[in-house]
Amino acid sequence: MSVLAAESLSLKLGGRRVLDAVSASFVPGRVTAVLGPNGAGKSTLLSCLAGLHTPEAGQVLVGGQPRASWTMRDLARQIGLLPQGADVHWDVDVATLVALGRYPHRTRWGETDADRAAVARAMAATDVTQFAARPMTALSGGERARVLLARVLAGEPHWLLADEPLANLDPAHQLDTLECLRDVARSGAGVIVVLHDLNHAMRVADEVLLLCDGRIVAQGPPAEVLTPERIAATYGVSSHIGTTPDGVRFVVTTPMAQR
Amino acid sequence: MNRSLALNLALLAGIAVTVLLSLMAGKVWIPLDAWVADDPRWPIIAELRMPRIVLAVLVGAALGLSGAAMQGYLRNPLADPGLFGVSSGAALGAVISLYFGYAASPLLLPAFALTGAGITMAILALLVGRSGSIIVFTLAGVILSSVAGSMTALAISLAPTPFATSQIVTWLMGALTDRSWDDVTLALPLLALGCILLAFTGRTLDALTLGESAARSMGVDPLRLQLLIVVGVALCVGASVATAGIIGFVGLIVPHLVRPFVGNRPSAVLLPSALAGALLLLVADSVVRALPTVSELRLGIAMSMLGGPFFLILLLRMRRTLA
Incomplete structure (x- = not known):
């Protein structure tokens, strides 16, 4: 069974309980948005799923098997992580950077045709093929974000975990990136994405996981989870939810006091 | 492709030509036709110049590689293999x-x-x-490296005789003067293993370009990488200092010299x-060795004299890109 699941994960960081018995399972082909206020444990949950943190209690199941029973290399082929504000430490060109995503697949004897094909597909999917020869420092913020996403896609993971991939992007690039995440899910992979903007979650997510203080507050389709009452309870803001004439749901938040 | 290959071949050719010239040149010029075993000048080549040249090549390669690996690992173009104390530890042992x-x-x-290098490496690992x-x-x-440096200074100041003091100070400057095949036999296995x-580490260093989280998510084991780097650099630097003394700047300069040709990808460097x-x-x-000076200019000093201006150029270039 190819699911990714968290089984009552608990983790303390710096004396604070960041995750408290969090259980969730994720399904391939769907986009799950992880939402919640700052410090709710969204990124930590992603880290646990990606194996960067080891939970104190509970476990992560990958394809029905506990994480620990997988080798690092096989796990890396299963799960691709796009970390928050991903840095690039050496100014390499775009094609080289995207090819780094093949790390879990590559052998000591260099690039195979499969590697080259996967890199080309990833670059086409994120629309960065035309930048292939450009150095990373010559890209705009939006182009850079797409290249970094292409890097993860080049690894052809069954699960894409993205931690705030929309930060620092303008509205057009935000929508482009969301569309790209949808495409990834359409191609059969499971997408788990940490988002801050509730509108983005409504737009992209099949499923929403709402966290607060390290616990799951609600889980389900965005229309069911994101109600004004829940938004008030978790974020401490008033909200108005509406629908545009062409059927796109949106949410406007205002401070509590002004109500 | 394949500027890397072209550069590597050019460098190999450069080394071959320099070895040849270096065997001929020196205080005595020994032309090719004197390279026969019964020529009275042959021992100069076989016993004096040859081991020295072999050591220069080995130590230079080990320091250059250590520098490139350290810069890749720390993701910092100013990192130097001397940075993590092994060379100071080795120097302290020698002192x-x-x-x-x-x-x-x-x-x-x-x-x-x-x-000294081994102890420093063990403490570092601990x-x-x-x-x-x-x-x-x-x-x-x-x-x-600062603790080892201060102990070295202490040894200099407490040295029993002025002769010991001058011996220590001279040794610290680093040189390949009067090295023999014994030194090569000692250094070669250690340097080779380190290299x-x-x-x-090459492909793992590449993955580290994306930062630690992304690298770990791609299956990089940070402990294994650190172990390879620590032991590899310690062997290279420790054996280099043991045979040649402290020769700075090679590890710092060399990766910068090759990056314009092969790009910034750490494994390509x-x-x-x-x-x-x-x-x-x-x-x-x-x-x-060939300069007609009364006492030979110390190699370590020569490298430092090259290194200072090089650092300045690097700084000016970085300032331009940062501005």
């Missing part, structure tokens, strides 16, 4: 042997230096523990850095 006058036997000094953290690693290295270990390091040290050592 202790000079302090007690043990340098009489030719193998005692390198043995002390290697012990300090860093199982954290795999680059910050802890860097800080521990800085602490160790092999570092060669295995490794091999050309080793070759360019070998060539640089070979040229520098041949020049100081």
